[in-house]
Amino acid sequence: MNLYTFARSLVKMVLTPIYRFQTIGLEHFPKEGGVLLCANHIALLDPPVVGLTAPRPVSFMAKDELFQAPILKQLLPNIRAFPVKRGMSDREALRRGLGILKEGNVMGLFPEGTRSEDGEIKKGLAGAGFFALRSKADVIPCAIIGPYKPFKRLKVVYGKPIPMDELRERKASAEEATELIMCHIKQLIDNHR
Template identity: 75%
Template sequence: MTFYTFARGVVNIVLSPLYRIDVSGLEHFPKDGGVLLCTNHIDNLDPPVVGITAPRPVSFMAKAELFNVPILGNIVKNVRAFPVKRGLSDREALRNGLKLLKEGNVLGLFPEGTRSKTGELNKGLSGAGFFALRSNAYVVPCAIIGPYKPFKKLKVVYGKPIPMDELRLNKVSAEEATAVIMSHIQSLIDKHK
């Protein structure tokens, strides 16, 4: 058993009953191949919640500072996360993300870059569009619909993969591709809240 599988089991035992997590749309999640999983960001618990509800292991980009925190840094490393320096164009993080996707893994991103203070979806950063356009990965939108309140239902909704071929063909910008991804996440939020 890997540390990821162990940690996923432990987190699931704690969070699933506490937040009455209701998952839908798993039938849309590709069974194999690279997947860029793009999710709104409303709470610090979003990464573990996505990690326990997604049907395949997810590697997240995590802010570099987390890797320097005693104990937490080791845990973050061992659950497939890799560091990104926020506020900069971190070429190493971009290379790592593309490599994961090309190898057929799931890369989890919060395109907003940081948590939404209001719970409303903020504008996405161009990183999501960059990965969507530069890889042939499936792009799967996901909505976490809260709030995180003990014993109140928390919804996690996975949408159908977003068709990216036309965007890639038309050589749209990373910003435009991100805007398309964000509109799909917003549609999931509107439909399921």
């Protein structure tokens, strides 16, 4: 058993008795090929919850600061996370993300870049659009609908792949692609709240 599988089992064992997960839309998740998984961000627990409910292993892009903490800098790379320097164009993180998608794996990110204080969806950053346009990966929107309260239902909703071909063909901007992704996430939230 690798560390990712072990960590996933451990998280499931710890969180499942506390939160009543309801996972919706797993039938939309591609069984193979590159997947860009984009979710809203409402709490620190979002990455493990998405990793727990997604049907395939997810490599998360995470803020560089997390990789400076003594325990986390050892743990995070072993559970498929990789660092990104926020507030600047991090070429290494961009290359790494594109490589994950090109290899046919799943990369997860939170386009808002930070947690939403009020739980409402915020404007997404251009990085999500960059990966969507520069790869041939399926783009899957994901809505985490809380709040995180013990013994209350927590929904994780996976949407259908977002059609990106037209944007890719006309070389749309990363901002426009991100806006489309955020619209799909918001629609999932509105439909399942």
